[in-house]
Amino acid sequence: EIVLTQSPGTLSLSPGERATLSCRASQSVGRNFLAWYQKKPGQGPRLLISGASSRATGIPDRFSGSGSGTDFTLTIRSLEPEDFALYYCQQYAYSPITFGQGTRLEIQ
Amino acid sequence: EVQLVESGGGLVQPGRSLRLSCAASGFTFHGHAMHWVRQAPGKGLEWVSSINSNSGGILYADSVKGRFTVSRDNANNSLYLQMNSLRTEDTAFYYCARAECDHCWLIDFLGQGALVTVSS
Numbered sequence: 001e002i003v004l005t006q007s008p009g010t011l012s013l014s015p016g017e018r019a020t021l022s023c024r025a026s027q028s029v030g031r032n033f034l035a036w037y038q039k040k041p042g043q044g045p046r047l048l049i050s051g052a053s054s055r056a057t058g059i060p061d062r063f064s065g066s067g068s069g070t071d072f073t074l075t076i077r078s079l080e081p082e083d084f085a086l087y088y089c090q091q092y093a094y095s096p097i098t099f100g101q102g103t104r105l106e107i108q
Numbered sequence: 109e110v111q112l113v114e115s116g117g118g119l120v121q122p123g124r125s126l127r128l129s130c131a132a133s134g135f136t137f138h139g140h141a142m143h144w145v146r147q148a149p150g151k152g153l154e155w156v157s158s159i160n161s162n163s164g165g166i167l168y169a170d171s172v173k174g175r176f177t178v179s180r181d182n183a184n185n186s187l188y189l190q191m192n193s194l195r196t197e198d199t200a201f202y203y204c205a206r207a208e209c210d211h212c213w214l215i216d217f218l219g220q221g222a223l224v225t226v227s228s
Contacts, residue, residue, distance in 0.1 A: 033213075033214070035214060035215070037153070039147075039153070042220070043220060044112075044203050044205075044218035044219050044220050044221055045145075045153065045203070045218050046218075047214075047215065047216050047217070050208075050214050050216070056216065088152065088153050090153070090215075092212075092213040092214050092215070093213075095167055095213075096155055096167070096169055096170070097143075097155040097158075097213055097215075098155065099152055099153040099154065099155070100152070101152045102152045102153075
């Protein structure tokens with residue numbers, strides 16, 4: 001099973017700042033089948049990025065994904081108040097599908 | 109508008125059973141594989157099970173294999189998760205999730221979740 005390790009565990013920033021979240025895989029993720037999800041309390045997770053860098057429908061362009069192989073990054077260019085949430089990376093190249101442990105993005 | 113609405117959650121004693129349902133609308137249900145994903149209190153997301161459109165391809169996480177059974181009814185746009193021999197560690201929000209297509213595993217939409225609490 002592919003283990004995904006996200007860092008940092010918690011990121012404290014202010015609105016307008018840039019957020020950089022990291023996801024490292026224990027082995028190469030085939031075809032860069034790496035996704036990012038946003039999770040808010042009381043809501044289901046929302047897909048942000050698939051294929052490491054493709055924004056999902058309706059996702060603002062301040063969200064971008066990059067990386068390949070074992071190292072991936074989610075960048076939020078200029079934080080809006082609604083962006084403060086939990087973020088998870090996920091690999092869907094191999095069974096079992098696995099998620100990272102999450103990064104909490106909190107308001108400083 | 110895509111909607112996935114879970115139901116059937118609740119409080120159950122260890123060793124007992126519970127069946128979750130998911131009502132799908134707003135898309136062609138039989139054209140998509142479906143998943144269950146869960147999140148225990150204070151923990152991260154965990155994939156539980158997946159089923160393809162004709163129920164010919166089914167997968168389970170090792171943590172639930174032999175205890176949980178996923179099924180679907182394409183005529184009624186519904187997904188199910190039969191959970192037997194429940195354990196306290198199965199306590200979680202359970203999310204019904206749609207795959208992007210039938211033969212792919214990317215989850216592109218999830219419901220709001222149903223809470224299952226296993227406790228004596």
